[in-house]
Amino acid sequence: MSSNQESLNTLNEIRDLMERSSKFLSLSGLSGVFAGIFALIGSIAAFVRFKTDFYTPTISSSGSFSNEDVISFLLIDGLLVLTFSLASGILFTVRKARKRRLQIWNSSSRRLLVSMFIPLAAGGIFCLAMLHYGYIWLVFPVTLLFYGLALVNASRFTYPEVFYLGISEIVLGCIALFLTGYSLVFWAIGFGLLHIIYGATMYNKYDREVITKTIQ
Amino acid sequence: MDWLENFNKVLESKIRLGLMSVLVVNESLSFNELKELLQLTDGNLASHLRALEEAGYVEVQKQFSGRKPLTTYKSTNTGQKAFASHLQVLENMIRQNL
Numbered sequence: 001m002s003s004n005q006e007s008l009n010t011l012n013e014i015r016d017l018m019e020r021s022s023k024f025l026s027l028s029g030l031s032g033v034f035a036g037i038f039a040l041i042g043s044i045a046a047f048v049r050f051k052t053d054f055y056t057p058t059i060s061s062s063g064s065f066s067n068e069d070v071i072s073f074l075l076i077d078g079l080l081v082l083t084f085s086l087a088s089g090i091l092f093t094v095r096k097a098r099k100r101r102l103q104i105w106n107s108s109s110r111r112l113l114v115s116m117f118i119p120l121a122a123g124g125i126f127c128l129a130m131l132h133y134g135y136i137w138l139v140f141p142v143t144l145l146f147y148g149l150a151l152v153n154a155s156r157f158t159y160p161e162v163f164y165l166g167i168s169e170i171v172l173g174c175i176a177l178f179l180t181g182y183s184l185v186f187w188a189i190g191f192g193l194l195h196i197i198y199g200a201t202m203y204n205k206y207d208r209e210v211i212t213k214t215i216q
Numbered sequence: 217m218d219w220l221e222n223f224n225k226v227l228e229s230k231i232r233l234g235l236m237s238v239l240v241v242n243e244s245l246s247f248n249e250l251k252e253l254l255q256l257t258d259g260n261l262a263s264h265l266r267a268l269e270e271a272g273y274v275e276v277q278k279q280f281s282g283r284k285p286l287t288t289y290k291s292t293n294t295g296q297k298a299f300a301s302h303l304q305v306l307e308n309m310i311r312q313n314l
Contacts, residue, residue, distance in 0.1 A: 007310060010230055014237045021238040021245070021253050103252060107242065 024108040024158045026097035029207050031089035032199020038088070039191035042081035043184055049073055071131055074139075081191070096207065112157040119150040140183035144173030144190045159206070165198045226271040227302045231256065231264050236299045239274060239291040247287045265289060273298055 097104045123146025151166030176186035268274045273295030277288045
């Protein structure tokens with residue numbers, strides 16, 4: 001019996017080793033929560049700036065604002081959200097990796113970044129082209145779509161739940177394509193709410209477990 | 217006890233089995249990455265890797281990244297087949313003992 005137990009332990013260790021070596025598991029759930037909060041703040045800022053409420057279809061037919069106004073404000077707003085989200089994401093991930101004594105910059109994190117970067121870069125250029133031609137109202141759903149594609153692509157190299165987050169972003173993006181008047185609402189749901197839900201779920205499922213384990 | 221005949225001597229060691237398992241799921245890994253993953257000393261890791269190399273299960277590539285030598289390891293086709301059949305043997309063994 002004990003030899004059976006021993007071989008089971010060995011197999012479990014090996015499975016853990018295979019997973020740890022091929023997947024980047026230091027992504028912290030908290031970084032998702034914070035990215036969501038920053039995105040919500042960003043979309044609220046946009047609501048306030050363009051003086052709209054959640055229901056009025058705007059931006060597509062913004063009479064009082066010129067295109068340049070809208071574009072420059074949204075670019076700055078978006079970049080600020082991105083910077084804060086990335087900074088908090090890196091901070092919490094580094095902390096989690098240190099706690100678990102894992103390396104941050106290894107082949108799995110490199111693969112994760114590359115697989116995210118390719119769809120994001122293509123999407124970013126696509127969005128710039130749309131801004132250039134004046135299709136501002138399409139930029140919102142398209143950012144959701146490409147971000148979702150990037151997540152689906154990257155999910156192979158990290159937690160499997162990232163796949164479902166990606167699919168949700170894609171579905172949301174597809175719906176938003178046909179309801180362009182509510183772009184900001186969809187943006188707030190996709191980048192804000194979904195991130196918070198995802199981050200909190202991940203934190204409860206993986207990070208807390210680690211903390212209680214270390215206490216024991 | 218027919219599974220005993222198929223028992224792979226090279227993969228009998230837990231460390232070598234661990235090394236093969238990470239090299240099967242990854243395209244290639246460097247000496248230092250393997251060292252960190254399996255928490256081994258340089259000498260210990262080198263001797264186990266040499267055993268795997270002699271069996272033809274892994275391929276060694278020596279390159280330079282800048283001025284530092286970089287040794288990376290890859291599993292060969294033979295190694296992947298041996299690993300898969302060894303897992304099958306282990307599975308049969310556990311089933312028979314249940």
